[in-house]
Amino acid sequence: MAGRIRGFAAFWYDFVVGDDWLIAVGVLVGLALTCGLSRIAFPAWWLLPVSLLLLLPLSLWRAARRGSGGG
Amino acid sequence: MGSGALFVAVFLACAVEAVEATTIVLAAGAARSWRSAMSGVAGALAVLALVVAALGPAVSEVPLRGLRLVVGALLLVFGLQWLRKAILRASGHKALHDEDKIFAEQMAAARGRQSRRIGLVPDWYGFTLSFKGVLLEGLEVVFIVLTFGSNQREVGLAAIAAACAVAVVAAAGVAIRSPLRRVPENAMKFVVGIMLTAFGTFWGAEGAGARWPGSDTSLLVLVPAVAAFALVLVALLRENPVAAAEAVERS
Numbered sequence: 001m002a003g004r005i006r007g008f009a010a011f012w013y014d015f016v017v018g019d020d021w022l023i024a025v026g027v028l029v030g031l032a033l034t035c036g037l038s039r040i041a042f043p044a045w046w047l048l049p050v051s052l053l054l055l056l057p058l059s060l061w062r063a064a065r066r067g068s069g070g071g
Numbered sequence: 072m073g074s075g076a077l078f079v080a081v082f083l084a085c086a087v088e089a090v091e092a093t094t095i096v097l098a099a100g101a102a103r104s105w106r107s108a109m110s111g112v113a114g115a116l117a118v119l120a121l122v123v124a125a126l127g128p129a130v131s132e133v134p135l136r137g138l139r140l141v142v143g144a145l146l147l148v149f150g151l152q153w154l155r156k157a158i159l160r161a162s163g164h165k166a167l168h169d170e171d172k173i174f175a176e177q178m179a180a181a182r183g184r185q186s187r188r189i190g191l192v193p194d195w196y197g198f199t200l201s202f203k204g205v206l207l208e209g210l211e212v213v214f215i216v217l218t219f220g221s222n223q224r225e226v227g228l229a230a231i232a233a234a235c236a237v238a239v240v241a242a243a244g245v246a247i248r249s250p251l252r253r254v255p256e257n258a259m260k261f262v263v264g265i266m267l268t269a270f271g272t273f274w275g276a277e278g279a280g281a282r283w284p285g286s287d288t289s290l291l292v293l294v295p296a297v298a299a300f301a302l303v304l305v306a307l308l309r310e311n312p313v314a315a316a317e318a319v320e321r322s
Binding site: 015016017018023024027043044045048049052056060064 | 140143144145147148149151152154155156158159164165210211268272275276278279280281282283284289293296297300301304308311
C-alpha cells in the first residue's frame with residue numbers, strides 16, 4: 001500500500017514539477033512576490049517576466065553542467 | 072486572446088501528445104495484438120472521459136482570478152519545463168525526440184514478453200502498454216484543454232481543437248501504420264513551450280493581482296519576447312559543442 005502511495009505521489013511530482021524542482025519553486029516565489037506587490041498597489045506585472053529571465057538560464061546551466069536535461 | 076489563437080495553441084499542444092501516444096499504440100498493436108492494443112485505447116479513453124466529466128464542471132465554477140492564479144502557475148511550470156527540454160534539444164545538449172527510435176525500443180520490449188489472456192483481452196501486456204500510453208498522454212491533453220479553455224471561458228472550443236488534433240494524428244497513424252517520423256515534433260514542442268510559458272506568465276500575474284500594460288494586447292509582446300529569449304539561449308548553448316556532444320552521449 002505504501003509503495004502504491006509513493007508511486008502515485010511520484011507520478012504527480014513528475015507530471016507537475018518535472019525534471020527541475022528549481023523551476024517550480026522559482027515560479028511559486030515569483031507569484032508570491034507579485035501577489036505581495038499588487039496588494040500594496042505597486043505595479044508588479046514585470047516580476048514574472050524577470051523571474052523567467054533568471055530561472056530559465058539558471059535551469060539550463062544546471063542541466064548542461066549535469067550533462068543531460070532528464071526525461 | 073482570440074478564439075483562433077486559443078484553437079491553434081490547444082491544437083499544437085495536443086497534436087504533440089497524440090503523436091507520442093500513437094507511437095506507443097502502434098508498437099503495442101504491431102508487436103502484440105491489435106485487438107488488445109485497441110481495447111487499451113478504449114479503456115484509457117473511458118477513464119479520461121470520467122476525469123473530464125468530474126473536473127470540467129468543477130473548474131468552470133471557480134472564480135476567474137483564483138483560476139488564473141492556479142492555472143497560470145501550472146502552465147508556467149509546465150511551459151518552462153517544455154521550453155527547457157526544447158532548448159537543450161535544439162542546442163545539441165540533449166538527443167532529439169526520435170519517434171522511430173522510441174517505436175523500435177517499444178517493439179523490442181513488447182516482443183520479449185509472454186502472452187497472457189485475461190477475460191476478453193487476448194494479450195494483457197499489449198493492453199496495458201497501450202492503456203498506459205494513451206492515459207498518460209491523454210491526461211496532458213485534458214490538462215491543456217481545461218487550463219486554456221477555462222481561462223478563456225471557452226472549454227468547448229478547446230475540446231474541439233484537442234479532438235481535431237487527436238483525430239488528425241490518429242488517422243495518419245492508422246493510414247501509415249508506422250511511427251509518424253515526418254511530423255516536426257521537436258519544432259512543435261519548441262513552439263508549444265513558448266506559448267505555455269507566455270500564457271502562463273500572463274495569466275499567473277493577472278491571477279496574482281497584477282495589471283498588464285495594454286491588458287490582453289501585452290500577449291502580442293510577451294509571446295515573441297519569450298520566443299526571442301529562447302532562441303538566444305539556444306545560440307548561447309550551441310557555443311559549447313564539445314560539452315553538447317558529451318551530453319547527448321550520456322542522455
